[in-house]
Amino acid sequence: MRIGLSALLVFVATVALSAAAGNAFADNYQLDPGHTAVVFRIGHLKMSHTYGRFNDVKGSFELGASLSDLDVTIKAESIDTGLKKRDDHLRSPDFFNSRQFPVITFKSAKITASAEGYLVTGDLSMHGQTKSVTFVLHKLGEGNDPWGNYRAGFSTELSIKRSDYGMTNMPEAVGDQVNLFISFEGLRQ
Amino acid sequence: MIAPHWWWFGAIFPAAIAALTLWIGHTASRGRNTAVSWSVAIGTGFLVGYPATAGVPRFPPIEAQQWLVLVVIPAALLIELIGAWHKIPRRVTSVFRLIVVVALPAVLLQSYLQYTWSASSAAGWLGGLAVFLGISWWIQRRLAARRPGRWTAWAWLIVVGGTAVTILLSGSNVLGQVAITFTAVIAGSAVVAWFITPSQSPVTVLPFVPLIAVSGLWLIGHFYASLTWQNALLLGSAPLLPWVAEIPVLGRLSPTWRAAVRLFAAAIPVSIAVMIAAAQFSNEVAPY
Numbered sequence: 001m002r003i004g005l006s007a008l009l010v011f012v013a014t015v016a017l018s019a020a021a022g023n024a025f026a027d028n029y030q031l032d033p034g035h036t037a038v039v040f041r042i043g044h045l046k047m048s049h050t051y052g053r054f055n056d057v058k059g060s061f062e063l064g065a066s067l068s069d070l071d072v073t074i075k076a077e078s079i080d081t082g083l084k085k086r087d088d089h090l091r092s093p094d095f096f097n098s099r100q101f102p103v104i105t106f107k108s109a110k111i112t113a114s115a116e117g118y119l120v121t122g123d124l125s126m127h128g129q130t131k132s133v134t135f136v137l138h139k140l141g142e143g144n145d146p147w148g149n150y151r152a153g154f155s156t157e158l159s160i161k162r163s164d165y166g167m168t169n170m171p172e173a174v175g176d177q178v179n180l181f182i183s184f185e186g187l188r189q
Numbered sequence: 190m191i192a193p194h195w196w197w198f199g200a201i202f203p204a205a206i207a208a209l210t211l212w213i214g215h216t217a218s219r220g221r222n223t224a225v226s227w228s229v230a231i232g233t234g235f236l237v238g239y240p241a242t243a244g245v246p247r248f249p250p251i252e253a254q255q256w257l258v259l260v261v262i263p264a265a266l267l268i269e270l271i272g273a274w275h276k277i278p279r280r281v282t283s284v285f286r287l288i289v290v291v292a293l294p295a296v297l298l299q300s301y302l303q304y305t306w307s308a309s310s311a312a313g314w315l316g317g318l319a320v321f322l323g324i325s326w327w328i329q330r331r332l333a334a335r336r337p338g339r340w341t342a343w344a345w346l347i348v349v350g351g352t353a354v355t356i357l358l359s360g361s362n363v364l365g366q367v368a369i370t371f372t373a374v375i376a377g378s379a380v381v382a383w384f385i386t387p388s389q390s391p392v393t394v395l396p397f398v399p400l401i402a403v404s405g406l407w408l409i410g411h412f413y414a415s416l417t418w419q420n421a422l423l424l425g426s427a428p429l430l431p432w433v434a435e436i437p438v439l440g441r442l443s444p445t446w447r448a449a450v451r452l453f454a455a456a457i458p459v460s461i462a463v464m465i466a467a468a469q470f471s472n473e474v475a476p477y
Contacts, residue, residue, distance in 0.1 A: 085360075092361045092414045093254065099413045100253060100300040128251035166251070168244060169363055172192065 026064030029152060029186025031072070033057060036184040038074060042162075043175025052081035052090075054104075061108075061186055063152050067118050067137070070108040072184075076101060076126075094169045095162075101128050111137075117154070127165045133158060140183075150188040157181050191366060199241035199370050204377030207234030211381045223385065224273040227378060231398055232266040234374035242366040253297045253413055254367060257405040261296060264289055265401040286397055290326055293401060294318040297408050318408070321425070326400050329428050332435070340431075340448040342379035344455045345399045348427045349375050351459030352403055352410075355424060358466035361414035368406050375399060400428065423462040430454040 038054045056078035061070040076098035079090050091098040108122035109132070117138040124133045135158040142152035161176050162168075207230040214226020239246065239258055250256045268289065272282035294315045295302070302311050333341050350372040357365030407424055410416030431451035433439075439450060 088415065089360055093252065093409065094361055094363045097252060097413060099305075102300070102304050 026062040026066075026068060027150075028189045029061050029063055030189055031057060031059040032151070032185045032187050035153070037182070039181040041179040041181070043177070045173055046175070050081060052079060054078050055080050057184075059106075059184070063142075063186070063188075066113055067111050067120075067139075068108070070106070070111065070120060070122065070137075072106040074104040076104055095167050096127060101126070106133075120156075124160070127167055129165045131160075131164050133160060151185050152188070153183070153185040155181075155183040191362070195241055195366065199238050199366055200373040202241075203234040203238030203370055204373035206237050206377070207231060207374040208377035208381045210234065211378045215381070215385060225270055228266045228269040228273070228398065230378050230381075231374055232263065234377060235262065235371055235402075238370035238373065239367065242363060242370060253299075253405075253409045254364065256296050256299075257402070257409065258367075261289065261293060261405055262398070262402055265398050269398060286326070287323060289401060290322045291319040293322060293404060294408060297405055298412055301412060322400070322404055325404075325425070325429060326397060328432065329400065330397070332432055335435075336447070336451075338444075338448060339379070339382050339385075340451055342375065342382045343452055344428065344431055345403075346372065346375050346379050347452060347455050347459055348424065349399060349403050351427070351456075351463055352406055352424050355420050355459075355462045355466045356406065356410045356414065356416055358463070358470040359410065359415045359417070359420070360470075361410065361416075364406065364410055364414055368403075371399075371402055371406070417465075420462040420465055423458040423465075427455045427458045430458065 033056075036057050036059075038057050039051060040053070041049045041051050044050045054074045054076075056075035057072065058074075059070070059072035062068045076096045077091060079087055079096065079098070081087055081090065090096055093100070104124075104126045106122055106124050108120055110121045112119050114136060116136050118136070119134065120137045121132060121134040123130050135156045137154050137156045140153040140155055143150070145151055158180050160178050160180065162174075162178055163176050210233050211223075211226050211230035214229060215223045218226065235258070243254065243258075246255055246259050248259060250259045265286075268282060268285045271277060271285075272279070298315070301314070306314060349368065353365055353368030353372050356368050359365075404425075407416065407421045411418060411421040431454050433454040434442075434447045434450040439447060442450065
């Protein structure tokens, strides 16, 4: 009986400490560039959608009992819509002004578990301006890959307005709403 | 692709404001404060026209063109206002001008300092650009003092107009439209200057403010957009070439013909830059 009570106390203390520590025992993951995609969709002439992606994406997160510290850095120069002249124009001061604002960053401020995955709120900085965004991040899976590396994968979709980031040029031709489709895998370090 | 209504708010209206401001200022002061009126006319016209392209300027500025519009050009105008109005010693005004010239590249190329250049590269670039702009201003200033007249307004109209077309053809709508607004402001005031006798022309103010504005456009166009260094150099050399009219062989020409030579000399590099940009534009253009 005495041993049983001690075991219960140890169990309760462990649970309480874990809860207090939060994600203190989480592992660090670095985004795997080969399995990370930031794809966007934007309206063209109110007739169709144009798709593009950013080819240079780096980042990290902490994953243990929960997810935390999601940081993503995207090189604006790496925009790719499949047409060089359009990409050059998108890099110019008319849009991203990528030589003046070379990186797009996201830094999470609050992540809470939700029924669908994680509800992530953080600061998205682009074109010299920062706005808070919130999105649901779905956890797709985690485990060892065939080469023995431990991975965790996530995906999300969100919408932003380019005008919120000071990109207001060519409103007749290019839509204001931008849909982002993001998928990434992190490699445990 | 410039919307048709933009021309009213981004070019015609600011040109009219600049012309009206210069005319009222000149008339009200009976020709005594034309230089001040010219500064106010350029500043007012440009600030009225700028929002048509880039919206109401935000403060503090973020983008280089916002720094140009909200900080650099007002600083240049302020120096001219102080120099013209309060009759402070010329040396003091010159020192202020020198500060603006030297600070211009550093203010506009902040992100290169932050992300791209090493300390030695930054010192080389910023020093070189400051020296070039300083010498350019000094050379133009000397010619304006030596040959005062309305030709300076028209020479700057050629240089700024050519800059606008070249930048537009180089693929930056916003910067090109900002340059068009500036061209319209110079054009509006140049038309009024035509009716002001040469002795009253505000030549003392003209070389500095457009030099600062257009140099800023060249820097932003080259370092942040697609203005090639060849075209930037051609445009940068244009305000210096009117000195050609000072060679002794042309000394026998009448003042009107010499003014025409000055304008022609400025137009040559500008035309070459426009043609190069146009050829590149027609080679690369494709709807997307």
